Amino acid sequence: MSGSSDLHVPLATNQQVHGVLAVQVGDRLMSDMPELIRIIEALSDLVAVAISRVKLANEAKVAQLTAESEKLRTALLDSLSHELRTPWQQSLAQ
Secondary structure: OOOOOEEEEEEEOOOOEEEEEEEEOOOOOHHHOHHHHHHHHHHHHHHHHHHHHHHHHHHHHHHHHHHHHHHHHHHHHHHHHHHHHHHHHHHHHO
């Protein structure tokens, strides 16, 4: 980091790295700005958590839609199976 005007901070949570935040401050050296580095690292943690939450919300939505789809498929197959059996049972009773 010394001698550089760039800072690269991973956007990481405990589970995974979601990306990298790259900051360039022009002709100033990052090593001369420790407070800015701490702020950027704190912000990168917040961004990583936000990205993780969005991904988890999307995964939950997909899981819910999959479960609903499976429920509808089962109901349709049960209804179809019942309808296919019912005429045979009625004609045998007559």
